[in-house]
Amino acid sequence: MVLLRHISVALTAAMVTLGSAIFIALNYFYPRRTWSPHAQYATIKEEKEDPRKRQVLVLGLDGAGKSSVLQGLTPGGAKRGRCRPTRGFNFISLSAPACQLDFLEIGGGEDLRPYWLEYLIRTHVLVYVVDSSDRGRLPLAKLELHRLLRVQPQLPVVVLGNKQDKPDAVSVSELHEALSLGSVVEDRKLFLLAAQLGSDSALRNSCRGLDTFQDLLLQLV
Ligand SMILES: Nc1nc2c(ncn2[C@@H]2O[C@H](COP(=O)(O)OP(=O)(O)OP(=O)(O)O)[C@@H](O)[C@H]2O)c(=O)[nH]1
Ligand SMILES: [Mg+2]
Structure with a gap:
């Protein structure tokens, strides 16, 4: 019995010694890595914002003509065909002497509208495009516009009353009324411009108009 106990003690001691040896060896060959949030963070360098860049956010209901605006502003864009619905984002960048305008x-689409608000924070000017001929959805266009206006009370806004070439389009003054622009606080910079961009000839003819639009944006950013 005493002999058995001695054997068991000896075995336990041997196991402990072997375990310690394995532990020391593992630590020697595979040193443990300690994770430090600080060290991880330090590797992510903050990208400095280019002070020349100015963001113009172009929003409006589906089919209003937002992509057509971007196409019209792109040099040679008028020659391209009709725009397809934008499933996510669309981006163009224009260089002006004093700054770079990022549109x-x-x-x-209804599924994309909830994301609009997230992009207002980095924006210098909001361009809100409305299909003047889509009379049935003017109340919805108004609702969405005022939802945006509430979030950024100081943001300059240019409303483009597009598709003025269509026979059933509402006039600019009717649009002003339909979108309740009179209720917008006076200290906000707000402009309402008529536009027609869709058909090829309309796009070509409107290029001069878009120059004026671009000049206005340069004053607002
Ligand atoms: N007649 C006419 N058609 C236009 C005008 N502007 C745009 N369109 C047409 O309207 C359709 C929709 O234009 P888009 O520029 O794709 O509209 P959008 O606002 O970008 O739409 P989404 O990307 O779906 O949100 C296209 O077939 C255009 O050619 C316009 O001033 N007059
Ligand atoms: Mg589009």
Whole structure:
């Protein structure tokens, strides 16, 4: 019995010694890595924002003509065909002497509208495009516009009353009324411009109009 106990003690001691040896060996060959949030963070360098860049956010219901605006502003864009619905984002960048204008369109489909608000924070000017001939959806266009206006009370806004070439389009003054632009606080910079961009000839003819539009944006950013 005493002999058995001695054997068991000896075995336990041997196991402990072997375990310690394995532990020391593992630590020697595979040193443990300690994770430090600080060290991880330090590797992510903050990208400095280019002070020359100005973001113009282009929003509006689906089919209003946002991509057509971007296409019209792109040099040679008028020659391209009709735009397809934007499923996510659309982006163009224009260089002006004093700054770079980054136009960001987010598609106007119902599934994409909830994301609009997230992009207002980095924006310098909001361009809100409305299909003047889509009379049935003017109340929805108004609702969405005012939802945006509430979030950024100081953001300059240019409303483009597009598709003025269509026979059933509402006039600019009717649009002002339909979108309740009179209720917008006076200290906000707000402009309402008529536009027609869709058909090839309309796009070509409107290029001069878009120059004026671009000049206005340069004053607002
Ligand atoms: N007649 C006419 N058609 C236009 C005008 N502007 C755009 N369109 C047409 O309207 C359709 C929709 O235009 P888009 O520029 O794709 O509209 P969008 O606002 O970008 O739409 P989403 O990307 O779906 O949110 C296209 O077939 C255009 O050619 C316009 O001033 N007049
Ligand atoms: Mg589009």
